[in-house]
Amino acid sequence: MIIAQAASSSNPTLNISIFAAFVLVTLVVVFRASKNSRTAADYYAAGRAFTGPQNGIAISGDYLSAASFLGIAGAIAVNGYDGFLYSIGFLVAWLVALLLVAELLRNTGKYTMGDVLAFRMRQRPVRAAAATSTLAVSFFYLLAQMAGAGGLVALLLGITSKAGQAVVIAIVGVIMIVYVLIGGMKGTTWVQIIKAALLITGAAAITLWVLGRYGFNLSSLLQGAVDKATPAVLDPGLQYGKTPTSQLDFVSLALALVLGTAGLPHILMRFYTVPTAKEARRSVVWAIWLIGIFYLFTLVLGYGAGAIVGPQAIKAAPGGVNSAAPLLADALGGPVLLGFIAAVAFATILAVVAGLTITASASFAHDVYANVIKKGKADPAKEVKVARITALVIGAVAILGGIFANGQNIAFLVALAFAVAASANLPTILYSLFWKRFNTQGALWSIYGGLAVCVLLIVFSPAVSGTASSMIKDANFAWFPLSNPGIVSIPVSFFLGWLGTVLSKERDDAKYAEMEVRALTGAGAEKAVAH
Structure with a gap:
């Protein structure tokens, strides 16, 4: 019934008009920003011209993806408590990023993760490995955003x-x-700032609207969700508690979410857009507040959709669980609110995809082209040109991957991206920053080994084949029982980093000491080019 109402009240012209207005405004902003993008530092790091609060808002814009808005709201509406654990995992992950990597990376790097890893190791192999893992993480994240675009369009247009x-x-x-x-x-940063403001404002408006329906009484709202679905939506285990395997899958998911953020290349690259380490710290604090408030909103959005729309109607809608927030908007405010939320969701997808694309293209141009192929002697203008060409290629791959992944739960797809980031990137980053003995062989074994194990287990997991909700529904080659491989691939990557290091005689204590001073004090951060 509600799906029929949403389809009939959905006004494609209105939805497209609101979205087109956002695109036009942001394109004007992007064109204005492009006038000052002349050097490599301008293109990769926005000239390090953003303040901590501005960068914090942009980080929240980059981090609050379609998975946060559409996927988590749907997961809570359908699976209740277990769905909300996505929100908790994404938020707690920020503490790892703040305490372990944000400031240190800002001080030791220049533009990319490869700069940090190559600082005290052999340039070419480590940069090639860093670029490979960056491209892999970006691809999985792009899949999720593009899948969200497909599901949204199905419902709204x-x-x-x-x-x-x-x-x-x-x-x-x-x-x-x-x-x-x-x-x-x-330009991408300004798009993130505009989108974050829109997203948090829109989520706050619907949250207040939903609570108003229930007399601003959260207990009444939760009772409404129970009445529409089942009492189990308030209990742990509705999604992950049925079998020991699914419980283990939940632990694996939690590990990937909490450890993955500190290894996400498009988030790490944001720390280079501020002028000082102090501003990097401020930006993370701002981001934590904004992200934390938003995830509290998702609790109300999810249970509100469960109470007002109902889990069965959400699952039956075009776009499946990703349709919970738009269906809730339509039930509350009709076509106008639905159109606004549609535009916000599209803006969310657009902004996050842009951030991922610039990160992946910068990693290829700066690490592979400039430092591996050209051995550090590339012309900066040519390097930026290569980055732009790479962005075209990545965009094409993202479009094809999004078409293939259309219909998947995007919160789940993003969790896979987090697993790859936690497996391929985080162990190497932590070893580089904190272990004096760490060397090139350890970095290569950790990155390539963690990446290979993680991707291999994903390919042969129920996420890809073997179940009704898999990407390939008609096949079954899933011999690995868990949908998220983090519980296996993350420890394997840490082990391989250790093993590769101790089996190699390479060691450079002087270079580590220089890196440690720079990481802790910020001395020479502006000139932090790997030797």
Whole structure:
């Protein structure tokens, strides 16, 4: 019934108009920002011109992806308590980023994760490995955002055919490429700031609206969700408590979420857009507050959708669980609120995809082209040109991957990206910053080993085949029982980093001492180019 109402009250013209207004405003901002994007530092790090609060808002914009808005709201609406654990995992992860990596990375790096890892190791192999893992994490994250675009379009524009959804996914990809090519990091950052303000404002408005329906009494709202679904939505275990395997899968998911953030390349790159380490710290504090408030909103959004729309109606809608927030908006405020939330969701997807694309293209251009192929002697203008060409290629791959992943739960797809980041990147970053003995062989074994094990287990997991909700529904080659491989791949990566290091005689204590001073004091951070 509600799906029919949403389809009939959904006004494609209104939805497209609101979204087009956002695109036009942000394109103007991007064009203005592009006038100052002349050097590599401008293109990669926005000239280090953003303040801590500005960068904190941009980080929250980068981090609060379609998974946060659409996927988590749907997960809470359908699975209750177990769905809310995504929110908790994403938020707690920020403490790891703040305490272990944010300031230290800002002080030791220049533009990319490869700068940090290569500081005291052999340049070319380590940079190639860092670029490989960056591209892998970005690809999984891009899959999630593009899948979100497809599901959203199905609901909002009444386009139910896969071909029609594929066209819209392609349009989203093209606009994202334009942002990156023209505006670089500065333009992308302003898009993130605008989008974060829209997203948090929209979520706050719906949260107040939902609570108003229940007399601003959270207990009444939760009772409404129970009445519409089952008392189990308030208890742990509805999604992950049925079998020992699913419980282990939950532990694996939690590990990936909490440890993955500190290894996400597009989040780490944000720390280079501020002028000092102090501003890097301020930006993380701002981001934690904004992200924390937003995830509290998702609790109300999710249970509100469960109480007002109902889990069965959400699961039956085009786009499945990703449709919970739009269906709730339509039930509350009709076509206008639905149109606004649609525009916010599209803006969310667009901004996050742009951030991922510039990170992946910068990693390839700066680490592979400038430092591996050109051995550190690349012309900066040519390097930026290569980054723009790479952005085109990544955009095309993202569009194709999004078409393939259309219909998947995007919170789950993002969790896979976090597992890859936690497996391939985090152990190497921590060893580089804190272990004097760590060397090139350890870094290569950790990155390539963690990445290979993680991706291999994902391919042969129920996430890809073997179940009704898998990406490939008609096949079954899932011999690994867990949907998220973090509980295996993260310890394996730490072990391989240790083993590779102790089996190699390479050691440079003087270089580590220099890196330690720079990481802790920020001395020479502006000139932090790997030797």
